[in-house]
Amino acid sequence: PLPALRTLAAGLVLHALLIYPLVLMRRLARSRPAGAPENPPSQTPDGATTNVPDGATTNAPDGVATSVHGGFVAATACELLAFAIAGGPFFLVAAYLGDAVVSDVLRVLLCLSGVYAAGWAIASRLARSPGGRSVSVLAGALLALGLPAAYYLALEFAPAGAAHRVLYDLAPVTFLWSQAASRLAFWPQPLWPVAVYVALAAAAVLVGWAM
Amino acid sequence: GGGVLFLLVCLASLAVGIWPG
Numbered sequence: 001p002l003p004a005l006r007t008l009a010a011g012l013v014l015h016a017l018l019i020y021p022l023v024l025m026r027r028l029a030r031s032r033p034a035g036a037p038e039n040p041p042s043q044t045p046d047g048a049t050t051n052v053p054d055g056a057t058t059n060a061p062d063g064v065a066t067s068v069h070g071g072f073v074a075a076t077a078c079e080l081l082a083f084a085i086a087g088g089p090f091f092l093v094a095a096y097l098g099d100a101v102v103s104d105v106l107r108v109l110l111c112l113s114g115v116y117a118a119g120w121a122i123a124s125r126l127a128r129s130p131g132g133r134s135v136s137v138l139a140g141a142l143l144a145l146g147l148p149a150a151y152y153l154a155l156e157f158a159p160a161g162a163a164h165r166v167l168y169d170l171a172p173v174t175f176l177w178s179q180a181a182s183r184l185a186f187w188p189q190p191l192w193p194v195a196v197y198v199a200l201a202a203a204a205v206l207v208g209w210a211m
Numbered sequence: 212g213g214g215v216l217f218l219l220v221c222l223a224s225l226a227v228g229i230w231p232g
Contacts, residue, residue, distance in 0.1 A: 002228055002229050003228050004225055004228035004229050005228070006228065007224045007225065007227045007228030008221065008224045008225050010224065011220050011221070011223060011224025011227070012221070014220070015216070015217060015220040019216055019220065020213065020216075020217075023212060023213040023216065024213075027213075079214075082214065083214075083217050086214065086217065086221075087217070087221055090221040090222070090225055093225065094225055094228060097228070097229055
């Protein structure tokens with residue numbers, strides 16, 4: 001069978017960690033919360049000193065939104081649902097060509113949802129300043145490209161240890177590649193990388209709150 | 212914008228997958 005489901009899964013990992021975060025960051029940088037002033041608050045006629053409306057977001061001087069509002073969360077949730085629906089035909093074709101069954105597709109979708117959660121959280125929660133955006137892009141690139149590179153280096157230069165096996169499972173690209181094989185057991189084996197991706201998303205949300 | 216990129220990634224990765232065949 002063709003590795004169609006495997007390449008689809010790996011491609012979507014790259015989308016979740018490298019491309020989609022850039023889309024989200026660009027959208028966040030452009031978005032203005034409802035009611036927030038476009039101009040600096042020094043133009044308020046009564047000379048009020050408060051320049052931060054309660055509960056509203058402020059904009060950095062370069063226009064980077066410094067907070068994620070509820071509308072953004074709901075909109076991106078709808079968008080991810082739309083991705084899942086729009087990707088359905090692709091998964092159907094890939095599963096047919098790759099000799100995969102329904103449980104294979106569901107397993108890949110389960111793993112991918114963890115990766116998308118991590119990508120979403122990294123992009124939307126950490127990228128609240130130009131420095132934060134650099135951190136977000138760097139984190140996505142490390143997850144998507146750095147971990148596979150580390151796996152390759154471990155495999156090439158330290159094959160005796162089990163480190164390369166851990167790196168293979170930890171790197172989303174290689175993990176999804178292995179999980180998208182046809183006719184495996186329903187639950188991912190191992191399951192802990194999915195938990196790691198979800199934990200990464202939760203950690204990014206927590207760090208975002210702390211900031 | 213985001214949706215078009217998603218479809219492009221799907222199409223490209225699927226094309227890579229069926230390339231050998």
